[in-house]
Amino acid sequence: MSSHKPAKNVTLTTLQSIKQQGEKFACLTAYDACFATILSEAGVDVLLVGDSLGMVLQGHDSTLPVTMADMVYHTECVKRGNKRSLLMADLPFMSYSSETQTLENAAALMRAGAHIVKLEGGAWIANTTKLLTERGIPVCAHMGLTPQSVNRIGGFHVQGRNTDQAQLIIEEAQLLQDSGANILLLECVPCELAKTITDKLDIPVIGIGAGPDTTGQIMVLHDVLGVSPITPKFVKNFLLDSENGIPGAIEAYVRAVKEKRFPAKEHWFN
Numbered sequence: 001m002s003s004h005k006p007a008k009n010v011t012l013t014t015l016q017s018i019k020q021q022g023e024k025f026a027c028l029t030a031y032d033a034c035f036a037t038i039l040s041e042a043g044v045d046v047l048l049v050g051d052s053l054g055m056v057l058q059g060h061d062s063t064l065p066v067t068m069a070d071m072v073y074h075t076e077c078v079k080r081g082n083k084r085s086l087l088m089a090d091l092p093f094m095s096y097s098s099e100t101q102t103l104e105n106a107a108a109l110m111r112a113g114a115h116i117v118k119l120e121g122g123a124w125i126a127n128t129t130k131l132l133t134e135r136g137i138p139v140c141a142h143m144g145l146t147p148q149s150v151n152r153i154g155g156f157h158v159q160g161r162n163t164d165q166a167q168l169i170i171e172e173a174q175l176l177q178d179s180g181a182n183i184l185l186l187e188c189v190p191c192e193l194a195k196t197i198t199d200k201l202d203i204p205v206i207g208i209g210a211g212p213d214t215t216g217q218i219m220v221l222h223d224v225l226g227v228s229p230i231t232p233k234f235v236k237n238f239l240l241d242s243e244n245g246i247p248g249a250i251e252a253y254v255r256a257v258k259e260k261r262f263p264a265k266e267h268w269f270n
């Protein structure tokens with residue numbers, strides 16, 4: 001077994017201690033049992049049942065059509081294949097707009113096998129974060145580019161590029177930690193901003209298109225395997241150089257993250 005595959009189940013405590021030791025952890029999206037086993041056995045620490053399934057599995061042009069039924073179904077599939085990774089599941093678009101709805105939907109994902117739920121937003125999800133964490137449901141707050149708000153943002157663009165925007169993201173990240181968030185995920189922000197937030201917060205920060213300094217890195221599985229129709233700047237196809245097919249590609253991704261070789265300069269925004 002490679003040194004990148006801890007024998008024990010990954011928990012929030014594992015991720016916290018990785019942060020304290022200045023090390024890195026690797027995350028990938030997973031949507032079915034078969035890939036969940038491959039990823040988990042290859043040493044991926046966090047499996048995200050992402051609402052990106054609306055785009056990569058269902059063929060939509062955004063994550064907005066994804067339903068709670070979709071998320072519960074795929075979370076159950078991933079749970080059956082998962083061997084040791086922390087299982088995170090997305091609350092989809094408009095599934096956390098009232099307190100009752102949020103509690104019912106987060107509970108459905110936890111019953112389906114999630115260990116933590118992820119929701120998108122800034123200050124406006126602070127009360128929701130408090131509501132869930134006080135009731136024993138861990139929360140990952142997703143900031144920066146939040147795809148569920150693509151229509152308000154006006155496209156899939158890098159966020160936090162000017163000083164006012166960046167300052168707001170820093171303040172809201174702190175607020176979400178103070179409200180009980182267990183993990184922060186930053187998507188498509190300049191690497192300097194991601195570093196500032198990672199250094200400032202006590203909780204682990206996961207990045208995608210956010211540079212090399214976050215505690216964890218995440219990618220969409222289809223991007224790592226080079227089967228997505230579009231290839232954003234922050235994506236690397238690990239299947240190209242694999243000598244052991246898909247398991248080899250996933251192990252190479254995990255190694256590259258943990259040895260701080262991925263992301264490289266060409267994958268981040270300044």
Ligand code: KIV
Pocket residue numbers: 029048049050051052053090142185187208218219220
């Ligand atoms: O849904 C998803 O796959 C995500 C990742 C892009 C972080 O949120």
